[in-house]
Amino acid sequence: MRVPFLDLQAQNRSIWPELQSALEPVMAESQFILGPAVERFESHFASYIGVRHCVGLNNGTSALHMALLACGVGPGDEVITTPATWISTSWAISYVGAKPVFVDIDPHTYNLDPDQVEQALTPRTRALLPVHLYGQSADLARLSALADRHGLALIEDAAQAHGARFDGRRVGSFGRAGCFSFYPGKNLGAFGEGGCVVTNDDGVAAHIRRLRDHAQQGRHHHVEIGFNTRMEGIQGAVLDAKLPHLDDWNAARARHARRYSKRLAGVPGLTLPACPHAEGHAWHLFVVLVHGLDREELRLALADRGVMAGVHYPTPVPFQPAYAHLDYHPGDFPVSEELMSKCLSLPLYPEMTEAQVDYVADTLGELLSRHEALSSLTAGVMS
């Protein structure tokens, strides 16, 4: 059996006529940049998240960048964020001239640890930028309280958490701004690049609408340094056609995740995802930790058997060469370092069959059990 890491074609096939009828008007009217399809999606996604505004952008990295600018973060400011994320989170902080201050994560959720955030606050801290990693919410109750108490902007990186909830409310709606990516492999994915910022703050929304369109106020009148970060019409149409399916797709992901957890329980050398916020988890990724054997060897052995696993991500962001000037060192982030040296993402997408989930779990279980048996044999021979 072959199990790809994800299967976008299967998803497109499942709603082909809806996609076609969403795309036709964009082509007929040639409204390729912003336009009615983007406006419809913005309005529907804002209602879905439960906020007043959604501003459609060209990708999630721009969403973070525009959100930080609109929240007034700039040179000399510090923004507290997580080492365990895709690099875009800290790129955006660097783009506005601020300094990313990394603090370690909670060992259960793999998200920013609020206790450590509190210890890292300085008079220069201007914003908190948590990530809802793998689709599970960060502790938004404590992070919101911290932001309020210290007058900081809370900006959520919800790029992996479309539809996830915390205390019953959709993530993205807690902070001053919530940032989403619609990269094709996300829970809600475009036909190319896409992103957005959601917010209840009228000023932030208006500012980002202006920034994304060359900071024009009226035609050919540019009131500050602007950007071209507009969403394309085709992406608005595709996302609007897919949005009504998002909750069902997330429910299928959650079913597969439960099946993995059951089937893999007790397998030696494996840590399964702990899910304190399981009921609101969007299950963008199903990530296990692999102990006592080389992750790359295991990944290749799985690939040999038709199972395509991934790594999200191998290196804590502060240890990337681009951030060498910040002078962080191994041992500074023990929980993130453990996660990133051992994490393995199993295939997970709504259209997977139960037989595929079982095949992945059984193949992984077999490889790990065989390794365990071999290790105890060698230990017996050596003693």
Ligand SMILES: Cc1ncc(COP(=O)(O)O)c(C=O)c1O
């Ligand atoms: C946590 C996180 N933040 C930001 C981004 C950036 O989104 P994009 O790739 O759309 O620029 C991603 C996407 O990979 C992400 O996973």
